[in-house]
Amino acid sequence: MSARADSLKGWGFAAPALLWTTAFFVVPFVVMAAMSLATLDGRTLIWGLHADNYLELAEERYLWRAVLVSLEITATVTVVSVVLAYPLAWIIAFRVPARWQRLALLLAILPFWTSYVVRSYAWLLVLAREGVVNQTLMTLGIVAEPVTLANTRIATVTGFVHFFVMLLTLTIYANLVQLSPNYRRAAMDLGANAFQTFRHVILPLTLPGIATGAFLTFVLCIGDYITPQILGGNTELTVPQVIMVQLGRRADFPLASALAIVLMALVTLAYLACARWLRIDRL
Amino acid sequence: MRVLPWLYLAAGFLFIYLPVGVLVLFSFQEGTLPVPPFEGPSLRWYAEVLGDDDLTAALLNSVVVAAGQGAVAVTLGFLAAYGLARHVVPGTVFLRALLIAPLTVSYLIVGLGLLIVVQRAGLGLSLWTAGIGHVVINLPICFAIIYASMGAQQQNAERAARDLGAGEFDVIRLVTVPMLAPAILAAYFLSVTLSWDEFIIAFLLTRFEVTLPVEIWSMLRSGLSPRLNAIGSVVFLVSVTAVVLAEVLIFRRRR
Numbered sequence: 180m181s182a183r184a185d186s187l188k189g190w191g192f193a194a195p196a197l198l199w200t201t202a203f204f205v206v207p208f209v210v211m212a213a214m215s216l217a218t219l220d221g222r223t224l225i226w227g228l229h230a231d232n233y234l235e236l237a238e239e240r241y242l243w244r245a246v247l248v249s250l251e252i253t254a255t256v257t258v259v260s261v262v263l264a265y266p267l268a269w270i271i272a273f274r275v276p277a278r279w280q281r282l283a284l285l286l287a288i289l290p291f292w293t294s295y296v297v298r299s300y301a302w303l304l305v306l307a308r309e310g311v312v313n314q315t316l317m318t319l320g321i322v323a324e325p326v327t328l329a330n331t332r333i334a335t336v337t338g339f340v341h342f343f344v345m346l347l348t349l350t351i352y353a354n355l356v357q358l359s360p361n362y363r364r365a366a367m368d369l370g371a372n373a374f375q376t377f378r379h380v381i382l383p384l385t386l387p388g389i390a391t392g393a394f395l396t397f398v399l400c401i402g403d404y405i406t407p408q409i410l411g412g413n414t415e416l417t418v419p420q421v422i423m424v425q426l427g428r429r430a431d432f433p434l435a436s437a438l439a440i441v442l443m444a445l446v447t448l449a450y451l452a453c454a455r456w457l458r459i460d461r462l
Numbered sequence: 463m464r465v466l467p468w469l470y471l472a473a474g475f476l477f478i479y480l481p482v483g484v485l486v487l488f489s490f491q492e493g494t495l496p497v498p499p500f501e502g503p504s505l506r507w508y509a510e511v512l513g514d515d516d517l518t519a520a521l522l523n524s525v526v527v528a529a530g531q532g533a534v535a536v537t538l539g540f541l542a543a544y545g546l547a548r549h550v551v552p553g554t555v556f557l558r559a560l561l562i563a564p565l566t567v568s569y570l571i572v573g574l575g576l577l578i579v580v581q582r583a584g585l586g587l588s589l590w591t592a593g594i595g596h597v598v599i600n601l602p603i604c605f606a607i608i609y610a611s612m613g614a615q616q617q618n619a620e621r622a623a624r625d626l627g628a629g630e631f632d633v634i635r636l637v638t639v640p641m642l643a644p645a646i647l648a649a650y651f652l653s654v655t656l657s658w659d660e661f662i663i664a665f666l667l668t669r670f671e672v673t674l675p676v677e678i679w680s681m682l683r684s685g686l687s688p689r690l691n692a693i694g695s696v697v698f699l700v701s702v703t704a705v706v707l708a709e710v711l712i713f714r715r716r717r
Contacts (some may be wrong), residue, residue: 182550182705185549185550186549186551186552187549188545188549188551188630189545189546189549189550189551190545190551191545192544192545192546192549193542193545193546193551193561194538194542194545195538195542196538196539196541196542196561196601196605197542197557197560197561198596198600199538199597199601200560200561200563200564200601200602201560202597203576203594203597203598204563204564204572204575205560205563206574206579207575207578207579208496208567208571210575210578210579210582211571211574211575211578214578229517233557237693240668244563246607250678263474266467266470266475267470267471270467270470270471270474271466273465274468274471275471283471285709287474287475287478289705290479290481290482291657292655292659292698292701292704292705293482293694293698293700293701294658294659294661294675294680294697294701295659295661295675295679295696296661296674296678296679297485297659297678297694297697297698298481300678300682300690300694301481301482301484301485302481302482302692303686304481304485304488304496304497304686304691305480305481305484307497307686309497309498310498311480311484311497311498312498314497314498335569337582341477341478341481344474344477344478345478346463348635353705357521380583393632398566398568398569401568401620402568402569402570403570404662405661405662405679406568411684419570422570426574426577426666428488432578434572436574436578439570439571439574442568442570443567443571446566446568448565454706457685458539
């Protein structure tokens with residue numbers, strides 16, 4: 180078979196998938212990008228190269244506030260999740276006996292597979308005024324009155340952290356078990372104490388796992404609508420929530436598209452920030 | 463010092479299982495509020511959920527969409543993986559990147575783009591449009607899983623079959639697909655789970671007939687109810703079953 184015929188066959192097999200991705204992902208994406216540069220005159224859509232939506236974004240307080248709120252929540256969630264997940268991954272990798280590790284890991288990420296809607300609702304139950312947390316706190320006598328937890332930023336962050344602790348435990352664990360125990364032994368032999376070994380040997384070696392997990396956390400967290408919508412209680416809006424408001428109440432597709440482009444730009448910046456440690460090409 | 467790691471592990475698991483535990487426990491609540499104290503157990507809310515026509519219709523829609531879009535995503539993903547792994551195609555790196563690209567964008571943006579195109583084209587929203595959107599997000603995952611598992615071992619068996627006179631489609635049907643069956647099934651179950659749980663694309667791209675997460679979302683407006691616990695528990699059980707199946711399949715392959 181000639182090289183040309185071989186490559187044509189390869190194209191033939193890949194063609195349906197390539198066409199699907201082009202028709203239903205690339206084209207819609209380009210149209211959305213063009214839409215972000217269109218403008219509305221009353222209810223009539225005017226295509227063209229208008230910067231109106233992006234200017235509105237800079238001027239309108241509720242719009243750039245949403246960008247800030249999204250960034251604050253995402254940053255908090257990413258940091259808290261890494262700090263909580265690292266010890267968990269460590270314990271599963273180095274304390275749990277080898278034959279139980281796979282089970283422990285499977286159990287640690289099982290609730291990951293609950294739909295966003297159901298998981299957020301479940302946190303609403305837990306954090307409600309009459310919910311389990313408040314009842315426990317009152318029974319223990321820590322608080323006299325129920326604390327308002329649901330419909331606050333704390334609830335949004337808790338719901339997110341719960342999800343991403345599971346994700347990060349997985350990526351960090353995968354990184355930890357790949358490390359040869361010789362590194363630890365060598366560091367110990369050279370006189371490093373446990374903390375120094377961790378700080379100068381293990382931590383740098385697990386940065387790729389942390390970076391991969393943190394990047395995924397950032398991408399999924401900043402683009403999520405459901406968790407802040409159900410748990411956050413509409414006192415402050417994130418970018419996805421504002422996008423949905425533009426779509427629903429105002430049918431302002433150009434502004435919604437511009438906000439989506441901004442969301443993508445933020446993700447790209449996050450990618451560049453941790454590209455050094457990411458190994459996306461290995462996926 | 464010795465017990466500290468185990469305490470942390472226990473606390474971690476408590477945190478991870480708290481919402482699911484509360485969700486499932488209070489789905490058996492006798493009373494009308496899913497908060498402590500627990501009274502029961504009672505199956506009354508499960509009976510009510512099964513008797514609710516909107517919910518059962520949405521559940522059926524979800525099953526059909528998840529199963530259908532999974533079949534399309536796996537088929538397209540497999541063909542693309544085979545074409546790019548077994549034939550020398552110029553620009554493979556670019557094509558691979560194109561196929562993986564939807565993974566790097568949030569679901570909201572995928573849904574928004576499709577919504578704009580569907581509306582501009584004057585087409586209606588239905589379960590079909592939601593299914594198309596779900597294939598967009600699951601195709602990259604199916605492609606990546608199957609592409610990664612196409613090793614030299616299968617290639618040798620494929621060459622042997624071809625030398626013995628099998629045509630390309632017989633090779634695929636009799637050698638490649640059976641050898642890759644675990645990866646293909648794992649990819650299928652994974653994409654079924656992701657579609658089953660997916661909300662935002664289904665919300666944006668359906669109108670009259672909706673999937674289960676969208677129906678649950680509209681029920682949420684009336685506040686906490688053991689009905690939501692019951693249907694939520696069912697959703698969770700289905701996802702976990704599919705994931706455990708996928709996990710078992712991948713696990714068997716690695717051994």
